[in-house]
Amino acid sequence: MKKYIVLAYAIFLGTSVLAQEVRIGVRGGFGLANQRVERGLLLDTKSRFSWQIGGEANIAVDDMIAIHPALVLSSRGTRIKGSDFGVDYHIRYRPLYLHVPIPVVARMDIGGMDVFGGLGPYFSLGLGGQIVADGGVLGLGVNGDTSIDWGNDNSDNFRSLDAGLVFTAGVVWNGLQFALAYDLGLANIAPNGDDDNIVRNRVFTLTTTYFLPN
Structure with a gap:
């Protein structure tokens, strides 16, 4: 995780000078x-289904390169559904993260639109969330929910720190940005994770950003 933080700091330091x-x-x-x-x-x-909301910067390094760092609240997680020994179950993991993607993008002007694409690191910190479970035994419904426990003990659900790569592409037109992104988690967020105990986040998003007038 430290090497990712150093990389993020280097990107911000460089862009603050060159922007x-x-x-x-x-x-x-x-x-x-x-x-x-x-x-x-x-x-x-x-x-x-996932969602995110927050802020984003568009830092133009030159006419062809820009940095698009963001700070957003982001829902993530997964669902597991099945049936074992006559018991149907549906478990929904709904973690909430403070999410910081820092993609470096190449850009060009096409018909008055700023078209871009690129990649970079992302970092996420788990803040909260829920695990919701429901199922049935012999036609009888069973359901419940509990808060996500963050940590690295066997009793916890996920490690709180996540990191990986974000791939993104989109357009900026008339102060509005429309972008597609895919987050590829590289950190193992399973508590006491090893080669036989792995959890990695995967998230596909469609976002819209309204840039304030300068």
């Missing part, structure tokens, strides 16, 4: 979140 223009905006979006979960074998997880 030609900085624009600040309000960002929101939605998408599909999932997790790659391995417990010796790869589990069959399902995607769930």
Whole structure:
């Protein structure tokens, strides 16, 4: 995790010196979140609806390169659904993160639109969330929910720190940005995780950012 933080600091330090223009905006979006979960074998997880809201900067380094750092609240997680020994179950993991993507993008002007694409690191800190479970036994419904426990003990649900790569592409037109992004989690967020106990975040998002006038 330390090497990711050093990389992020280097990016911000470099862009603060080289930036030609900085624009600040309000960002929101939605998408599909999932997790790659391995417990010796790869589990069959399902995607769930996710959302995010916060702020974003567009830092122009030159006419072809920009940095798009953001600070957003982001819902993530996964769903596990199945049936074992006559018991149907549906478990929804709904963690909430403070999410900081820092993509470096190449950009060009096409027909008056700023078209961009690139990648960079992301960092996330778990803040809260819930686990919601329901199911049935012999036609009788069973349900409940509990708060997510963050930490690295066997009794916890997830490690609080996450990091990975974000891939993004989109357009900026008339003060509005429309972007697609995919977060590829590289950190193992399973408590006491090892090669036989792996959880990594995977999130696809569609976002819109309104940049405030300079």
